[in-house]
Amino acid sequence: MAEKTNHPNAWDRIHLGSERLKLFFLKHLDRIYAAKVHLVHKLPLIIDEARFKDLRNAIAETVGNVEKQIARMQLIYTLLDSDPSKGSINGLSGLIEDAFEAVQEQKGEPELQDLSIIFYLQNIESIEMASFQILQMAAIRLHNQHINRLLRENYEEAKSDRTLLLLISSKYIIS
Template identity: 70%
Template sequence: MNEKTNSPDSWEHINLGSERLKKFFLMHLDRIYGAKLHLITKLPMLLVEAQFTVLKNAIEDTVANVEKQIARMQLIYTLLDADPAKGSIKGVTGLIDDAFEAIYQQQGEAELQDLSIIFYLQNIESVEMASFQVLQMAAVKMHNVHVNKLLKDNYDDAKSDRTLLLLISSKYIVT
């Protein structure tokens, strides 16, 4: 195997520079922030659609966590002396909107409707977890411990919500 460690494709030569990295960071923070704002308007509608109390409680917990995550992201903007920008959030909001369409298609079948809610909320949480992880790595490279901690807290919330939803889904599928 012929390895070229000094080639332009080598990992050790990737250097974004602090300004480019901050621009990347803010652009993607804007996307997840916009998606969270979209999600917070949609989640209360799921409370009406959810059929069983255990799922309604999980949705209420998720709403509370999303509100905390939004507040943390606003603090990140303050720490970075930046304002949220409106960027394209079609991917995540599309996933959210598709979720509602699928949920409404299950009306009249309580268990399947709840399972659809759980399925899509888990997908959304997974996207958020991945986003927060990449942003955390960028925050480390930007040498910002406070921002990294806020992102870790957001990641932990998303992971906790996803785990709870997974446990609830097992009640529908396994029993």
């Protein structure tokens, strides 16, 4: 016979009112949105730094995908009758800045410079994928299928970019 504990299961503990959930959702959407805007301004600066042509093309493709993701997030803000707010973006933006420092530290060593670009872009895409997944789960509780679909599209693009970078890195290291 199972003992009854004083610890409720996870579903019993999650009682977020729609306003609290919306605030959580928007705060975290703000963070990923600000990081995406930062990224779309920074990525074009490293296209010419990459030596491997496939990597340059992947960076350019990623910029286009990030621009589409930003447009989707702007639509989400509209659907929620909200605007992007300035929030703490130190985490992902710090990672982006670290990436650019690492690329510059490898000046004169194109292979290492390319590997630095790949390394950091992989990390950034992984964080974005995780962020979109969590926001998708929260969006279910917001009861808005359109928002959920937009987030799923952003997740799928981030996943596609990450897969492309994995293929490029394996091709780059092997060749």
